[in-house]
Amino acid sequence: MKLIFLIIFILNALTLHADMTTPPKSVEQQYFNAKNLLRDPGFEMGKVTRNWVASGGTYAVYTTPLSGQRNGSWDSSSASQTLTSNGVTVTSGYGLSGKNIAGGCSIRTTSGTATHTLEIFDGTNILSTNTVTSSTTYASVSVNASAPASGTLYLRLKSVAANEPTIEIDDCYFGLADGYNISQVSQATHYGTLRYASTAACAWTSSATSFTAIAADADCPLPTVTGSVTEPSTKVPGLVIQGPGEFLIIMKGGRWITSSAVDGSTSIKLSDGTINSTVDFVVPITNTLGHSENWKTATSFHVTLTGSTPVTLNTYVDTSAGTITLGNTFTGQDGSGLNFSVYKFPTSSQTAFTVDQVAWRVDANISGTSPDLGTADQASYVSITGGSLTMVQNTGSTDVQIPCSTTNAPTGLTCGAGTEDIGVAFTITRSGDYRACVSFSHYAQTGAGGVINTAFQIIETPTNAQTITQEGKSRIMSGTNIADSNSRLPHYICGTFNFSSSGQKVLRLMYEQDVTATVTTNVILADASASLGQRDIHWEVYPINQQSPAPLLVNSVVSASSGVSAIEAANVNCDAGSTITSQHGSWVSSVGNVSAGACAVTLLSRFTATPYCWAVPNAAFASVGLILSVAASSATAISVDCEDDASTACTAYDFNLFCMGAR
Numbered sequence: 001m002k003l004i005f006l007i008i009f010i011l012n013a014l015t016l017h018a019d020m021t022t023p024p025k026s027v028e029q030q031y032f033n034a035k036n037l038l039r040d041p042g043f044e045m046g047k048v049t050r051n052w053v054a055s056g057g058t059y060a061v062y063t064t065p066l067s068g069q070r071n072g073s074w075d076s077s078s079a080s081q082t083l084t085s086n087g088v089t090v091t092s093g094y095g096l097s098g099k100n101i102a103g104g105c106s107i108r109t110t111s112g113t114a115t116h117t118l119e120i121f122d123g124t125n126i127l128s129t130n131t132v133t134s135s136t137t138y139a140s141v142s143v144n145a146s147a148p149a150s151g152t153l154y155l156r157l158k159s160v161a162a163n164e165p166t167i168e169i170d171d172c173y174f175g176l177a178d179g180y181n182i183s184q185v186s187q188a189t190h191y192g193t194l195r196y197a198s199t200a201a202c203a204w205t206s207s208a209t210s211f212t213a214i215a216a217d218a219d220c221p222l223p224t225v226t227g228s229v230t231e232p233s234t235k236v237p238g239l240v241i242q243g244p245g246e247f248l249i250i251m252k253g254g255r256w257i258t259s260s261a262v263d264g265s266t267s268i269k270l271s272d273g274t275i276n277s278t279v280d281f282v283v284p285i286t287n288t289l290g291h292s293e294n295w296k297t298a299t300s301f302h303v304t305l306t307g308s309t310p311v312t313l314n315t316y317v318d319t320s321a322g323t324i325t326l327g328n329t330f331t332g333q334d335g336s337g338l339n340f341s342v343y344k345f346p347t348s349s350q351t352a353f354t355v356d357q358v359a360w361r362v363d364a365n366i367s368g369t370s371p372d373l374g375t376a377d378q379a380s381y382v383s384i385t386g387g388s389l390t391m392v393q394n395t396g397s398t399d400v401q402i403p404c405s406t407t408n409a410p411t412g413l414t415c416g417a418g419t420e421d422i423g424v425a426f427t428i429t430r431s432g433d434y435r436a437c438v439s440f441s442h443y444a445q446t447g448a449g450g451v452i453n454t455a456f457q458i459i460e461t462p463t464n465a466q467t468i469t470q471e472g473k474s475r476i477m478s479g480t481n482i483a484d485s486n487s488r489l490p491h492y493i494c495g496t497f498n499f500s501s502s503g504q505k506v507l508r509l510m511y512e513q514d515v516t517a518t519v520t521t522n523v524i525l526a527d528a529s530a531s532l533g534q535r536d537i538h539w540e541v542y543p544i545n546q547q548s549p550a551p552l553l554v555n556s557v558v559s560a561s562s563g564v565s566a567i568e569a570a571n572v573n574c575d576a577g578s579t580i581t582s583q584h585g586s587w588v589s590s591v592g593n594v595s596a597g598a599c600a601v602t603l604l605s606r607f608t609a610t611p612y613c614w615a616v617p618n619a620a621f622a623s624v625g626l627i628l629s630v631a632a633s634s635a636t637a638i639s640v641d642c643e644d645d646a647s648t649a650c651t652a653y654d655f656n657l658f659c660m661g662a663r
Contacts, residue, residue: 238270277303381468437494
């Protein structure tokens with residue numbers, strides 16, 4: 001009897017410790033990750049039609065896997081054929097209803113270029129799709145969607161071209177996105193600022209009785225921008241931001257002045273004519289001269305952007321009668337007139353992908369004319385301009401625009417104002433190192449005694465200027481030292497750029513040159529001549545360290561800072577005996593007593609650099625027309641200044657103080 005028990009024990013032990021990698025891979029291992037709802041994610045069970053079904057072409061199981069012992073292989077024979085997984089019923093207890101779901105596979109193409117798509121399919125509609133990365137080694141591709149309340153969902157591959165190459169598939173996943181490629185965390189960032197310097201002649205007016213954009217005023221100065229905010233193409237009381245995201249925009253400074261005919265129904269908002277912010281009101285206060293006026297110290301707007309194209313938001317006004325003027329003569333205590341501060345919050349639909357799923361690149365061509373480099377010496381790098389250039393965004397590229405001359409920001413594939421430069425504008429969502437390359441041909445022709453030496457380099461510039469922000473540091477020489485000759489020289493030049501913040505970036509091809517005697521022709525060939533090979537200019541940009549940063553999480557707090565940002569809040573009493581009424585945590589050290597309408601606030605060592613701060617009067621004080629401004633002089637010292645609508649320094653005021661900066 002003991003012998004029988006011993007034999008049973010040994011057999012059970014062998015069963016429990018069986019090698020789970022021995023083909024076919026056991027059912028237990030298939031379900032080892034309980035969140036994966038595919039029956040056979042690694043094709044270890046062989047060619048079982050209840051697990052994967054091909055609508056056409058050749059479907060097989062191979063032994064060249066990424067992991068395990070087997071992998072799938074599919075060679076479609078025409079476009080729109082599919083390889084579809086088992087169906088997953090949303091209502092069968094998997095907890096998918098209304099949740100973020102994801103699917104993905106590791107795929108390789110041994111030869112040729114695959115253009116397949118990976119889809120989440122509900123039997124009728126495609127809920128999400130993504131293009132497969134064509135690679136000779138296994139590369140991950142994933143799709144994300146929001147699950148319906150009920151129904152059956154499938155993960156499937158679809159052929160796009162009529163003659164797709166064979167692809168091999170392994171390690172697929174379908175189930176909840178949480179824990180696969182997204183997480184549920186919420187964060188925000190200080191997006192940037194736009195400030196107009198106080199200028200006496202600068203004033204924007206409107207008498208519109210329905211919402212109408214305030215017209216530009218040429219007497220106003222050019223605004224100063226920080227962060228990812230850019231300035232409009234004309235001098236209007238507005239700004240340019242880029243989504244997707246939820247934006248809180250705080251408008252301060254300037255002086256609203258209304259005629260006595262304007263009543264309290266005057267409304268303002270930010271809009272591009274289609275996208276609208278929330279609406280605020282200009283409530284008039286009658287002064288001793290019988291005119292109605294109002295100083296807006298802090299008006300806030302909320303706007304949602306769903307697209308990734310830059311949007312110009314101007315100030316729109318709707319008055320019941322009379323004229324309203326936004327004067328730019330009031331400077332407050334921070335030395336600026338009208339200004340906007342922008343804070344960005346990720347939308348709930350934004351999802352973050354793990355690093356190996358980021359398929360970001362710039363791919364664009366420029367043609368239309370052959371820009372002339374001239375015959376004069378150029379002692380410093382200058383941009384190359386061609387008035388008839390047009391950019392083409394190639395398939396698979398992120399959104400691009402063509403840079404424009406002088407102070408004009410990019411507006412599209414051609415320039416709405418100014419002339420086109422040889423360059424590319426694009427938006428990055430994360431800081432880091434990027435590799436940019438441009439290919440082109442330089443044509444130089446010399447006369448008697450003619451010599452030309454031209455150096456080319458890729459340069460980063462501001463969006464609205466040709467000044468150098470950083471150099472790509474790869475410099476190539478071109479030209480000819482032979483008189484009475486011509487040369488057509490092809491070039492491929494690259495540069496590495498470290499972008500310390502996200503947002504729109506502009507790269508331009510620039511040149512220096514030394515010219516001797518006669519030079520008759522000196523151009524970049526980009527006329528796209530059909531008889532000469534459609535010669536043009538090709539731009540490429542790729543992130544080169546995207547495997548290093550951690551993934552962005554859904555609704556996570558992100559900022560342009562490469563470090564960690566802190567946001568703090570407190571309620572402060574400022575008078576002859578100032579006190580800290582309350583604060584979140586401990587970050588305000590002390591408050592000095594009021595002096596000349598200002599209270600000095602000392603902070604603990606919470607920030608590593610001077611923070612961005614703003615103050616809002618408490619309700620009891622906001623009704624009397626107080627004007628607060630904050631001047632931050634260091635990481636631990638700020639001054640909160642106050643005056644009333646008669647420009648008299650305040651002697652007592654309570655306010656909420658907010659600061660945000662690098663921790």
